[in-house]
Amino acid sequence: MATPLVVSDVAKSFTMHLRDGVTLPVVAGVSFSIRGGECAVLGGPSGAGKSSILKMLYGNYAVDEGQIIVQHGGGLIDLASASPRTVLSVRRHTIGYVSQFLRTVPRVSALDVVAEPLVERGGDRETARAKARSLLAQLNLPEKLWALPPATFSGGEQQRVNIARGFITEHPILLLDEPTASLDARNRDVVVELIAAKKAAGVALLGIFHDLDVRDAVADRVIDVTAFAAGKIAA
């Protein structure tokens, strides 16, 4: 199997200029790779830097040191030093991301929120909507909600919209930031099935799951983030 994502010696710290420039180290020496068809899980306690790693892999956080090599458009690019334009292209075609919370846009229906990533990739709007409908149905989101903007939905409903939005495309790499945090057992099982389908399709998945049942069901291996504790390397 191909290895679409290789992370080597990545380090990240935050400099808080409003607090006299104090530097908070987050992680250092982060190195791992993900193969296609595998689901790796970032493990470690809260505050270990799991979300920060995921955000760096999506270009949402800047990277201080190291490389993030992604197979993109028939070549390899280093996401850590890529231009904003390249990062956007990677997001459109190569790396998908399911965040913990849905960022809602006023007046856009749940169905269109879900369909949007496909339309952005140049898909036909009606085909995208059809796929969005089937995903929302699979995730048991009541049909009467589909035409409404998700801003007023419950946490679990918003999360299902978010999951559908993340899973609708065929990105070869998919990052999952606690996609099951506010779901009931039935819908957690649906997410486990969706992840299994992605694995079968050869997608490389990297996730954070606090729910042990889900983690055990989907994880091929656990990457222990405490090994990348910034203090450890520096000491």
Next chain:
Amino acid sequence: MTDEPLLRVSALSKFYGSRVGCENVTFDLWPGEVLAVVGESGSGKTTLLNCLSTRLLPSSGTASYRMRDGQWRELYRMSEAERRFLMRTDWGFVHQNPADGLRMTVSAGANVGERLMAVGDRHYGRIRATAVDWLSRVEIDEDRIDDEPRAFSGGMRQRLQIARNLVTGPRLVFMDEPTGGLDVSVQARLLDLLRGLVTDLGLAAIVVTHDLAVARLLSQRMMVMKDGHVVESGLTDRVLDDPRAPYTQLLVSSILQV
């Protein structure tokens, strides 16, 4: 997507006497890309916008624009007439105050039609039909077409200004605080509309705003300005979620949570 930018800006500076308007601004803008320029009042963002749109001539630096025929032209070397033509056809400028961008004493339909006539359309029926179409795209009822914008609410005037700008199918639109001075609910509607139009038409836009939420919603890339200088730039969500410059951190931490 093409591999060539639409606009190339290099070391652009504007001084007012010894005072800095904006200094040493460099960036490229690609087709379909929305760039937000944020900063507080007096940070130079409007000066920059006015220089880019050639409403103001810079003290130094260059800006080149790729014309529809693929030729690169240096904006500040074009004749006044050429710049005006560009402004009326291939560019749009959405002012914060709609009264600055509209003719308040002619009808809504004429406001939209005027730009079409500027590009040579003379067929009344066709102009009117296009105007009706554009009014509906910005959610203004057809039966208001003969009303003057004076009789419109602030939000409607702003939507009319947008229709007037977009009717000629511009490739680049400048916006100066497009949602400033509007009620929140009206803002949301306008933002949604702008977002849809920008995506559907594949417009490139430079949006000046002091509202970081507007920047997040509309733009892919952003520049943060302070005292005439660009202190930070990058992907919009990167700048907002992981601000590096002291000033950007201050800006981001000053947002009120709802």
